[in-house]
Every structure is written in structure tokens, then in C-alpha cells.
Amino acid sequence: MTDDLRSAGAPTLEDVARAAGVSRATVSRVINGVRNVDPAIQEVVRQAVSVTGYAPNRAARSLVTRRADAVALVVSGAGVESGPGPEGSGSRAAGDDGSFTAQVFADPFFGRVVTGVVNYLRPRGMHPVLMFAETSRARDEVVAYLRQGSADGALIVSTHAEDPLPGLLAKAGLAAVLYARPARPVPISYVDLAHQDGARLAAEHLLARDCRRIATISGPLDVPAGQARLAGFRDTMARHGHPYTPIAEGQFTQESGEAAMERLLAEHPDLDGVFAANDLMAMGACHVLREHGRRVPEDVAVVGFDDSSAALACRPPLTTVRQPVEEMAAEMTRLLLDRMARPAAPATSVIFEPELVVRGSA
Amino acid sequence: MTDDLRSAGAPTLEDVARAAGVSRATVSRVINGVRNVDPAIQEVVRQAVSVTGYAPNRAARSLVTRRADAVALVVSGAGVESGPGPEGSGSRAAGDDGSFTAQVFADPFFGRVVTGVVNYLRPRGMHPVLMFAETSRARDEVVAYLRQGSADGALIVSTHAEDPLPGLLAKAGLAAVLYARPARPVPISYVDLAHQDGARLAAEHLLARDCRRIATISGPLDVPAGQARLAGFRDTMARHGHPYTPIAEGQFTQESGEAAMERLLAEHPDLDGVFAANDLMAMGACHVLREHGRRVPEDVAVVGFDDSSAALACRPPLTTVRQPVEEMAAEMTRLLLDRMARPAAPATSVIFEPELVVRGSA
């Protein structure tokens, strides 16, 4: 059995075939489990594989199958090619100082996306390639990466509206799926949350607690999620006889939530309920409220959004609207693999329903 | 110029060569910038590239260059092949429920590692492939992935001591670099922090504030970082005439920090200073202290470790010992690329010095 294994480099199919006394094709068939191969020969081949310590060369396989068996997970940032015009071609000069990536990962949201993606991919023997696309050049790199065949498709998580990347991908005919509906319609599948319903749950909960002077800290209003959460909140309030509710715009960061809470408190010192469009801002709001001598939830009830790790880290733990990020990310991945299998299929969308999670803050 | 571009599929070198009226080899030379090619011809080739929209096929290139131009970023988990014996071969049956990945990303630490890695890799046209290795099978997959040539090397971040992955990698002769010194010596380069020095800074700061009854919430004591931070703290306290300091062991999570603080407070209600071995636990400690009517820092001063995002999210913001995770991750990546370039070079280690960051909590 101790045959003449090729001394140099890793063993190839050829080496295994020689060791097993069969042809390359047969070894390949056994490894890929295609067609019927005599069980006895299968066993011999498997022996030879383990004796030689064979590992199939991925590049060679990719070359002929034309699949990389990899997907890109792209965190896509600001698309501010400012100014009007259908297709601003000016490339923003952005520093390579990593401030974008640093900011991005401070948000527990992305960790959850990664978790969902990885959990779906792993059982299928695939792994995500992490990429960032916050500049025009970086976007081109993502497109090039896919066109080179380094990955078979892309999962896009945009941090800003008007992100040009989905459009670029669609135009290039590359497989992609988005997390969250794009600001402008693009023929690409996406998953999203029923943000309005979530905001409704939050508003109804505060009203049910007999809060009467309710304000909201919205997300950035140029982002669909920010808009929808605000709209859902306002509609519900209006439907319950509160046509006017104070609003302070935040940026989905704890800091912006603190600032927004300060503003609200200055103008409406008597408020007794706050809906923050995400947990980070809700946490900031709690801090500010406490600093101003307000007890949460006794004096002011606070509801967040997302049910991120921040909700549990906060004291009191946040009552919040759960966004099932992990499941959504997994579904997004499923949609992508689907599309890779049938490139001609039309784009679809899957909308998830949020749930209210009641904890200490409201 | 509008030549007969191949209709089917992506353009190949051949197509570009035909469009430019030169040979494949020349196009390849222009693209890879090797040897002298007449500037005029270079220009013609470049034109042809952009006309045809050519993107070099990565698999084909990898096949001949024998490089993937990719690295794996592996989050490696528990290696509890329990029981004695030099090489436990029993594979843990672990659920594929994603609880590991979910847990991992709850810690802001990993986001910072990713940031550092990506920032180093990006300017070099590379991207990390995210992998998890918390089970025996998953570890084998990582090894297989590298042996297949899907990635040229691995960056390993272990969450537990006694992680078998570094050993496996070393045995297979694969390029790898670790974040943090392994529990057992392994011939692999790593970056690490001078944990003892960091703990010393924390202790000295508390002592300088005239804290007299100082306790510590340690990290898990089976992890080198947990041990070293505790040792550094104790040594410093002893050197300043405090041979005995109360200790409660935590697990680097906020929850464990809360529990540890409860225990300390029950046994030592009069303590006036706490050193927690990371920020998450320090944050938990702050919560518990406040719930017990202690003001931070007036009644009890709290010092954390890491200077993670939790330090700023906390109220008051945490005085902490800064671990430059992003720089360390970047350095780890640099070491890996180094090693990939010169596989025969001996393993090295780079130790970073921590810094005290004074904020509100102490």
C-alpha cells in the first residue's frame, strides 16, 4: 500500500488514482458522488484518498465547474455621489483610515447578520468573504471580485440609502440579495422587516401603559427603515387621537440617541414615554433620562427597536421590538443560493414580522 | 475597434489578445506588469481590456500561481476533548444551532479584530474568509480549506485555552498566526498584549485614588489572558502592601460580571475599588453597584480592561486599560503575509503595551 507517492507538493487526483489502481475519472466520481461506482472500488478509492492525504485543489475545480463555492458578504456604505443627475460618476475621495469599518462593527447588528449568514452557509460547506464598499473604488472592487469568479454571489447590507452598489450589481447581471429594501427600486431580491408594524407595536404598548405625552427618537430619515418606523409610529399615534408627537432625529448611534433625548427633554420636560427607533438610541435615552432625574420606567417609559444585545445590556433591560436579524440574514442567504442555482428566476422579497418583547423599560 | 467579441460567457485573455492584435502572453505581461512591454503596445492592450470588459479569472490564475490571494479569519472555540491522553481523538457532538457564533459576536472585541484585519488586507487587494472552528469537525474543515488552497493562510482568534487548532495547523505545515499566546507552546507566530502591565496600570490607578479596599473580577482562569491580568493585579497590590485582595472569577461576559460583583459585595460590602478584567464585566459591575446604592466612582471606583465600545456606552464612561485590538489584528495580518512570503522563516511574537485611559468611573 505504501506506493510511490509523489514527493513534491500536495497529492493530486492522479496520485490517488495510481495508488488505487483506477483512473482519474473514477476517483473524481467517487469524491463527487456522481454515477454508480462499484462499492468495492469506492472503498479502494477512499482508502487511497486517506493514505495519500489527498485534498482536491479548489482552483482547479473552480476552473472547470465555473463556481467558486463562495459568497461575498458586503457591508456597503455611503453612496453620496451628491448632486442631481441620474448617475453621478464622481468618486468620493475617502480616507483609508478604517473609520468606516470601525464604526460599522461597533453596532451589534452586523454581528447578528454575520451569525445568520454563517449558520446558513456552514452546513453547505461555504464561507463568506467579508468585504466593504464605502467608496466608489471599493464598489468597483466588489464588482470585479464577482466578475473574476472569486465569489458566486453577494449579500449586501447597506448602511445608507441611495447605495449605488445594488444597481451596479444588477447591471452587471451578478447574483445578489439585499438586506432591506433599497431606496430606489432595483431588480434584486431582498429581505426586510415590516418596520411600520413594529413601530405600531411600540406605540400601542406605550399607549396601553397610559403614557400620554409620548415622543420619538427617529432613525435617519433618509433611510427607508428610519422613515418606515417613524411613519408607523405616527400613524398609530394619530389613529389613537394623538395627531402631534414630538420628534428628534437620531442616527442609530447611542450618542445621537443621547443628544436627541436631551433635545426632547428640553422642549418637553413633562414627557412620559419615548419610542426610540433602535436599541442603541434607546440606551442613550435611558442614560440621559436618568441623569435628568427621571426613573425608567416609572417616570418615563422607553421602548427600543431591534432587540439587539444592547437591549439586555441596558439597565433596566429594554422593552423593544424584535427584529429577527439572524433569521432574516439566513433567509437572505437562502435567496442568494437559490438565485445562484437558477439565475433566470425573478427577484423576490421576503418580509418578516416583528414582535414586541416586554422587559423592564416600559 | 468593435471586434468580434466572444459572444458566450466572460471575455478571456484570448479575446483581449485578439482585440489588441497581440498574443495571450503579452496581454498577461501587461496585466501583471512583468518584463518590458513596449509602451505603445501596453496602451493598445489596456484599451482592449477596457473595450472587452475583461476580468481575469481568479481560479485559472490560482491554479498556476498556486496562490489563492485570500486568508481565512478563524474564530476558534472550545477545544474540550476532555479526558487525559496526549491527543484526544473523540469528536465532540456539537449542535449546529449557531449558539457559538451568536455568543462570539455579542462581544465587541471581534468586531475590532475584523476591523484591524480588513484594514490591513484591503489595500493589498485581499479579503478575509470568515470561518468558525468550535468543533472537531469544523477544525478539520479549516485545515482542509487551507490544504485545498482556498486560502493561503489563517488568522486564528481562540476563545478558549487548549485550542487544538494551532497545533493542527502547525503539524500540517500551514501558514497561520495567532491572536494571543497559546496555552501550550506551538511553533506559530502570535501577537499579544502585555496583560500584566495593563493590570498593573489599573491597580496603580486605583491605589493612587486612595482606594484601600480593592477587589477584582478576574477573567476565566483557564485562559492565559485571564491568568496574566490577575497575576499582574495581585503582584502590584502585594508590592504596595496589600497581600490579600478579594477575587471573583468571571467569564468575560456582562452577566458573569454582574454575578461576580454581587458575590464580592456580599462578602465585602465596604469595598471602594474594583478592577474588572474586561469592560463588559466592568459594565455589569457598575450596574450592580448602582442597584446596591453605591455611586461610581464616588463610593466605589471601577476600572475595566480593553477600552472596548462598552467602555463608552457605560455610564459613567469607564476608566479602562486600552488594548489596541485593531493595531494588534493588523500586525497579526502583517505577520501572516510575511510568513506566506517566506514560509521558512521562524515564528515570532509581537507584544503590545497597554495604556491607561482615564474616564469617569475611576
Place this chain on the structure above:
DNA sequence: GTTGCGATGGAGAGCGCTCTCCGCAGGTGC
């Protein structure tokens, strides 16, 4: 005028794999 040499472009051999053909058995139908 011949030789030598550096500079430059082309030809062609693979890299390791998959997959379509084909051939050769051995069984089946009439």
C-alpha cells in the same frame, strides 16, 4: 559584413480538475 547581445513578442506546455464520450462487459428479449 559578420557576430553578439539585449530587448521584445509568440508559441506552447502545463497547473489539477470535471465531464463527455466510448468501449467493454454481462444480462435480456425474440
Place this chain on the structure above:
DNA sequence: GCACCTGCGGAGAGCGCTCTCCATCGCAAC
């Protein structure tokens, strides 16, 4: 008993690229 299928293994043609040769050319040196 002959044609016919079916099952199974082998041969060999690439996939698209890089890179080592080799051919060619211009020019300086003898």
C-alpha cells in the same frame, strides 16, 4: 444465437491562465 440495452470504468479534451523557452529584430562592436 444475435441484436440490444444497461452498468461501469477509462481516455482525453479542455477550463483560462502563467511562464519558460525560443524566435526575431535592431544595433553596437569587431
